[in-house]
Amino acid sequence: MKLMYSLLASLLMLSLAACGGTETSTAVKEEKQEEAKLLDRKEFEQMYTDPEKYKGSKVEFYAKVFVEPEKDEEGTYLQVYANNNDERNTIIGYEDPDFDVKVDDIILVKGTVEDVFEGENALGGTVTAPLIRAESIQKSDYVTAFSPPKKTIEVSKEVDQHGYIIKLNKIELADTESRVYLTVTNKTKENISFFSFDAKAVAGSKQLETQDNYEAAYPEIPSDILPGVQSEGIIAFPELSQKGNVKILFEGSTDNYELEFEPFVFDVEY
Numbered sequence: 001m002k003l004m005y006s007l008l009a010s011l012l013m014l015s016l017a018a019c020g021g022t023e024t025s026t027a028v029k030e031e032k033q034e035e036a037k038l039l040d041r042k043e044f045e046q047m048y049t050d051p052e053k054y055k056g057s058k059v060e061f062y063a064k065v066f067v068e069p070e071k072d073e074e075g076t077y078l079q080v081y082a083n084n085n086d087e088r089n090t091i092i093g094y095e096d097p098d099f100d101v102k103v104d105d106i107i108l109v110k111g112t113v114e115d116v117f118e119g120e121n122a123l124g125g126t127v128t129a130p131l132i133r134a135e136s137i138q139k140s141d142y143v144t145a146f147s148p149p150k151k152t153i154e155v156s157k158e159v160d161q162h163g164y165i166i167k168l169n170k171i172e173l174a175d176t177e178s179r180v181y182l183t184v185t186n187k188t189k190e191n192i193s194f195f196s197f198d199a200k201a202v203a204g205s206k207q208l209e210t211q212d213n214y215e216a217a218y219p220e221i222p223s224d225i226l227p228g229v230q231s232e233g234i235i236a237f238p239e240l241s242q243k244g245n246v247k248i249l250f251e252g253s254t255d256n257y258e259l260e261f262e263p264f265v266f267d268v269e270y
Contacts, residue, residue, distance in 0.1 A: 067079035092132045188254055201237045
């Protein structure tokens with residue numbers, strides 16, 4: 001969808017002008033803001049069916065930027081997917097032309113439903129989206145915004161083989177995945193190899209393979225690690241139960257082929 005940012009800016013500036021200009025109008029604006037209702041999650045979802053009905057309502061939501069932001073001397077204008085849902089196309093105007101934001105950033109938005117924005121998609125069709133006047137925008141991250149852990153298991157255990165050390169720091173259990181936080185340290189005199197796709201988890205009678213989450217862009221442990229180097233990363237597995245035990249196995253080797261390595265095994269009961 002190609003945004004008409006001049007129209008967007010005009011809508012926002014007209015709104016701001018209508019709300020300001022005198023001490024009296026400023027007081028009225030503040031009073032209205034105090035009275036405005038913050039939409040709960042259900043109401044926020046319903047707002048997309050009829051944004052006009054919710055004009056003036058307060059909103060607070062996480063979103064992912066999917067179009068290159070536009071700026072002018074009045075502010076920054078964003079097109080985002082609210083709640084990481086590509087059916088929740090949302091337009092945001094923010095009175096900060098210096099706000100540092102780019103495509104794929106995840107943000108927390110607090111603001112007001114200002115109007116309904118109409119634009120044209122690549123096929124020439126009309127697309128409507130809520131127009132949000134942001135009062136604040138903060139940078140966030142995938143885990144905080146879209147996949148908060150329901151349970152965190154602090155492990156802090158390590159296995160050392162010939163100076164090749166893997167430490168399992170913690171496990172986070174979320175709705176759609178389980179995240180394993182690792183630290184790999186090379187205290188040998190050779191390069192060591194680590195391949196995250198070789199990791200496995202055994203829960204009960206089930207063997208779980210790693211799963212990719214490209215959208216999350218988790219830090220990765222490099223496949224080759226030089227002597228004296230320490231690296232941290234996150235490996236995702238399918239969702240685990242909220243209680244039980246899990247065995248997690250990692251494979252490793254070094255350039256010294258005379259050394260033999262067993263799997264690095266962590267038994268975690270939680």
